[in-house]
Amino acid sequence: MMKITIDYDKCCWKGGKCVSCCCGGKCEGCVEVCPTGALERKDILTIDEEKCINCGACVSACDHNAISIVR
Ligand code: SF4
Ligand code: SF4
Numbered sequence: 754m755m756k757i758t759i760d761y762d763k764c765c766w767k768g769g770k771c772v773s774c775c776c777g778g779k780c781e782g783c784v785e786v787c788p789t790g791a792l793e794r795k796d797i798l799t800i801d802e803e804k805c806i807n808c809g810a811c812v813s814a815c816d817h818n819a820i821s822i823v824r
């Protein structure tokens with residue numbers, strides 16, 4: 754069973770905002786490409802594992818290599 758994991762040290766969405774300068778403060782990427790709406794930017798990035806279909810789109814979309822699939 755594959756599982757998406759988020760590395761919160763690498764993810765630049767912290768405290769409800771993007772703390773990286775590379776994207777103009779929007780941190781667009783993982784949330785936008787997810788076809789099922791499983792990811793949400795709340796205080797931190799959250800994943801609803803019930804909605805995730807393990808497609809891997811978010812892994813490719815993140816410029817910070819913060820998301821990975823663990824087998
Ligand atoms: S694209 Fe990467 S850095 Fe941005 S919110 Fe998603 S996991 Fe975090
Ligand atoms: S693996 Fe696919 S469905 Fe799961 S959170 Fe990432 S983009 Fe969404």
